[in-house]
Amino acid sequence: MKRRDFLKSVSGLAAGALAPTAPAIWSPAKADARSETLLIVSEGGPNNLDIHGVGTNVPGYEVSWNCYDRLISHEMKSGPGGVPYYDRDKFKPELAEDMKIDDMSVTFKLRKNAKFHDGTPVTAKDVKWSLDRAVSVGGFPTFQMSAGSLTKPEQFVVVDDHTVRVDFLTKDKLTIPDLAVIVPCVVNSELVKKNASEKDPWGLEFTKQQTAGSGAYKVTKWTAGTEVVMERNDDWVSGPLPKIKRVIWRMVPQAGNRRALLERGDADISYELPFKDFQEMKANGKLNVVSLPFSNGIQYIGMNVTKPPFDNPKVRQAMAYAMPYQKIMDAVLFGLANPMFGAAKDKPTEVAWPQPTKYFTDMEKAKALLTEAGYANGFETTISFDLNFAGVNEPLCVLVQESLAQLGIKTTINKVPGANWRTELTKKEMPLFTNVFSGWLDYPEYFFYWCYHGNNSIFNTMSYKSGEMDKLIDGARIAAANGDTAAYDADVKGFVDLAYADIPRIPLYQPFVNVAMQKNISGYEYWFHRRLDYRAMAKG
C-alpha cells in the first residue's frame, strides 16, 4: 500500500493551447528505434531498483514489477470504460506454472525453462531465498508480507528443484493475494549472494543498482533522477513476449513540459499531470487519457477523536454536513474522481468498499448539530495537509476553511513539508487534516483493519477506538478466512455503518489515477499499484 503517485500541480504555460500537428523529425534509423521504443516522461524516478531495498520509492516499484517475476499474478477483467483492470479474485501463473492450495499450505510448481537475465535457471531455492529475504530485510517489504500473514522464513519450503511450498501460520484470505503483489519477487540468489557482504547479507547494495531477476525487462542504464533505460528480455517465458523492445523513462520535472512533450508527439506516455491538464487533454481528444478510480482508496478529512472538540460525535457529524463536497469535485478535481458523499437516504449499505456516505453539504443541519454540541459560536482549529500533494490538498483545504467559516469555525491552514508529513501522522496530534489511504489488497476488512481498528496503526490517523468496531473488523477477517459469506457480509455492512455514524473520518472522494498517452499506444492495464505494466503495451 502506498500513497498515490505524485500529482504536484505546477501549471505549465502549455495549458490551454493546441499544438500544430508537426511530427518530430527523425532520421530513418532513429525512426525504426522509435517505433519499438516506449518513451515515458514523469516527474520522479526510482531511487532504488529493488523493492526490498531501504526506502525504495514508488517509481522504484514500477521497475521491480516489470523486471522481476512473481510466482503468481492477476488476470485482467474489463474495468470502467472498457480499460483492462486487474481482477482481484482471479490469479494466473507467472513463474509458477501450477498452484495447488491445500488447507494450511499452498504448493507452486515452477516453470522448468525459466531463466534469470544472466542465463542461470530459476529454481526453488531462488524462490525460497527471495521470500526469506522479503520477510527478513525489515521495513516496507517485511511489513507488506506480514499483511498476508507471511512472517517467518520457515514458512517457505523447498520440496524439490522446481517445487516450493508456502505454509500458512494462520488461515488468512489475504495470503494468496499477498503473494501476487510486487514485494514477493524472485531474485537471482546465486548472483546476489556473490555480491553480498557480511554487513549486507541480502545483497541490497547490489540489487539497488541493477536488476537481478527473470522478468520481461532488464535495466540496462540508470541515471538516478534523469533516466531509466530498460531492454526487453527476449528469453522471457513467464508470459507472451512483450511487443515493446525498449523502454526509455525520462524524468521531466516541469508538468507543463510533460504536457507539451505529449502534445507534440515526442513522448508516448505520462502521468503525474495536474487534473486541469488531464481534463483539457481529455476534452481536446488528441491524446488517449485514461482515468480510473484507485482501488480501495479514499481521500478523506480526518479528525483527532481524542481531543475536544472532535471527541464529540455531534461535532464530527456537523463537520460532515459542512464539507463543500461538490465544490471540491468541480474546482479541485475537475470531475476526475468518484464522489463519496450524498448517497440516497434509503440506499441500503453494500458489501463493498469504498462506498458513498449519506452526508451532503447542509449548513443548516451542521449549525444545528454544532449548537446541540455546545459550540454554537464555533471554535478554532488547524487543518493540516501534505505539501507533496499540494496541487490537490491546498485548494481543498481552502474550500474547507471557507465553508467552516460560515459556522464560526476559525481554521488555520498548516502546510506540512512532505519529509515531515509521516512524522506528523505518527505523532497523531493534528486535530484536522486531509489525506489519502489506498490499499494494494482490495478488501474492505483490509482497509478497515488499517484505518479504523483499535490497534491504532499509523493509518488510524484519527486515533479512533471502538470495541464494537474492532469486533466487527476481526469478525469479518475470520469469516473471510473460513469462507462464511453470511457472517462476512453482516460484519462488513456493520463496520461501514458504524464508521459512517461515528464518522471519525469524512470520506470525500475516490481519487482517479490519470494516464495520458498517444493514440497509437495500446495495452494500458490498471494495476493495484497504479504503475505501468510495459509487458502488455504495444505501439502503432
Added chain:
Amino acid sequence: MLTLIGKRLLFAIPSLIGVVIVTFLLTRALPGDPAAYFAGPAATKEAVDQIRKKLGFDKPLIEQFVRYTSDLAHGDLGTSLTTGQPVAAELRNRLPASAELTLLGLVVSIVIAIPLGVLAATRPGSWIDHLCRVTTTAGVSLPVFFTGLVLVYVFYFRLGWAPAPLGRLDVFYSAPPTVTGFYLIDTLIARDFEAFRSAFSQLILPAVTLAIFSLAPIARMTRASMLAVLASDFVRTARASGLSPGKVIVTYAFRNAMLPVITTLSMVFSFLLGANVLVEKVFAWPGIGSYAVEALIASDFAPVQGFVLTMAVMYVLLNLLIDILYGVIDPRVRLEG
C-alpha cells in the same frame, strides 16, 4: 605567484571548516525525520526505528559528526537516500552539466552585454543606449523560469524549432565517453558530430534563458564603468593626441573599464551556478542545482552537505582566479597575501 596562491588557499581552510560545521548542523536542524520518510507510508514504529539505525541517525550528534568528517577526509561525501547513489559520484556527474550550461550562458551573455554596454556608454542618450536600458530592465525583471517556459512554449511547442526539453541529449543518442564531462567537447573528441549537434541544440534554449537573466548586471556595469573611464583625464589626453576613436575606446578606455566588469562576472557566474535550479527544472537538466533542491525537500542530508561544500570550494577557487585576472589586466593590482 605560486606562494601567493598557496597562501590564499590556506586562508580558505578556516572558512571551509566553518561551512562543514554549519551545513552539518543546519541539515540536522531541518524539520522532518528522514527515517520516517524512507520507511515508507506503511511503516510501523519498529520499521522506522530499524531504518533509523541502518542510516546511523540513532547515534548522538557528535558521533555522527565525527563519522561524517572522517568520511569526508577520505573523499566520501556519503550516499544520497533519494537517488541511492554516492554523493561524490553524483556531483561529479552533474557538475559538468551545470558548468557547461552556465558557461555557455555566460559566454552568450558576455558577447551581447559587453558590446551593448560599450556602445551605450559611447553614445549616451542614443537609441542604442535606450535599447540597452530596455533589455537589461526586461532581463532582470523576468524570472528565469518564466523566460524558460516562454522560450519552450514558443520555440518548441509552437514553432517546433527547438528540440524537446529533455535534458542534455536527444533520447535516442547515447552520451559520449566521458573525458571532460562537457558534452560539446566530449562529442567532438569522440568524433560523433550528430551527437554534437544534438547536444548543442539542447543547450541553446537553456543557455539563452540564463543569458537573458545575466545580461543586465554585465551590461549595466560595462556601461557605468565605461562612462566613468571615458570622462577621465587620460582618455581626454589620448583623444587630444589625435588617436583614432577605436583605439581610444578599445585599447585605453575598455581595458581600464574591465576591472569592475570582471568582478561582476565572477559574481554573476557563481550566482548562476547555484541559482539555475529553475532553469534545470524547466529543461529537465541533470545539474547540481535541481539535485540539491530535491534532496532538501526529502531531508536527505548528504547531498545537501555535499552541494554546499562543493559550492564553497568553487567560490574560493573563483575568487582566486578573479584576483589573478586582476593582476593580469591591471599591473597596478598586485597579489598580496
